[in-house]
Amino acid sequence: MTIKLYCFGESGNAYKAALTLELSGLAWEPVFVDFFHGETRTPEFRALNPMGEVPVMVDGDVTLSQSGVIQDYVTSKSGKLGGRSAAERREVLRWVFWDNHKLSSQAGTVRFLMNFLPEDKRPDAAVIAFLQARLRSAYKVLDAELGKRDWLVDDVFTIADIACCGYLYYPEPFGFDRADWPNIDAWLDRIAEQPGWKHPYDLMPGRPSDRA
Numbered sequence: 001m002t003i004k005l006y007c008f009g010e011s012g013n014a015y016k017a018a019l020t021l022e023l024s025g026l027a028w029e030p031v032f033v034d035f036f037h038g039e040t041r042t043p044e045f046r047a048l049n050p051m052g053e054v055p056v057m058v059d060g061d062v063t064l065s066q067s068g069v070i071q072d073y074v075t076s077k078s079g080k081l082g083g084r085s086a087a088e089r090r091e092v093l094r095w096v097f098w099d100n101h102k103l104s105s106q107a108g109t110v111r112f113l114m115n116f117l118p119e120d121k122r123p124d125a126a127v128i129a130f131l132q133a134r135l136r137s138a139y140k141v142l143d144a145e146l147g148k149r150d151w152l153v154d155d156v157f158t159i160a161d162i163a164c165c166g167y168l169y170y171p172e173p174f175g176f177d178r179a180d181w182p183n184i185d186a187w188l189d190r191i192a193e194q195p196g197w198k199h200p201y202d203l204m205p206g207r208p209s210d211r212a
Contacts, residue, residue: 003028006056008206012167014055024078095160107167111174132175146183
């Protein structure tokens with residue numbers, strides 16, 4: 001049975017789930033969600049996910065939301081990308097939770113405010129500056145860790161890496177320049193060299209140019 005992932009290309013959280021599925025080797029297909037025309041606020045979508053968010057994964061009678069939960073499910077089902085021991089799995093989850101709280105939550109918010117809101121609805125510049133300062137703190141943590149090893153968990157590529165890279169391939173400006181973070185830059189290249197890797201706009205339907 002083919003797994004369905006409800007998603008759209010601009011969503012970094014959906015990208016984490018989509019890239020995990022793609023690199024796991026499981027059969028899956030994207031289902032486009034028209035976020036920018038309000039689909040996640042419709043009764044039909046809320047019946048699928050009361051949280052009103054993507055990604056949502058449907059695998060037979062299993063329906064899951066939240067990228068980290070989907071990633072964990074995929075590792076369990078495929079036997080890939082989840083670490084090789086209980087200790088490694090705990091470390092994987094530590095980084096997934098850190099990303100969700102410290103990195104992606106800030107990056108997703110800043111990117112949306114700077115690029116996808118009409119200019120007359122954007123917040124004061126001080127709000128953007130505050131969030132970008134929090135992002136820089138997260139980049140420092142990530143860059144320092146990647147100065148010690150190629151991957152976030154021991155010497156193995158896992159969903160920890162996929163979670164933390166979720167927003168960092170997007171071209172829209174939000175306060176991240178790869179040139180400023182050499183260890184992150186090299187790590188993003190290593191991830192992009194994984195067999196089957198795709199850019200978010202190539203992996204999922206929906207991109208800003210569709211609405212231009």
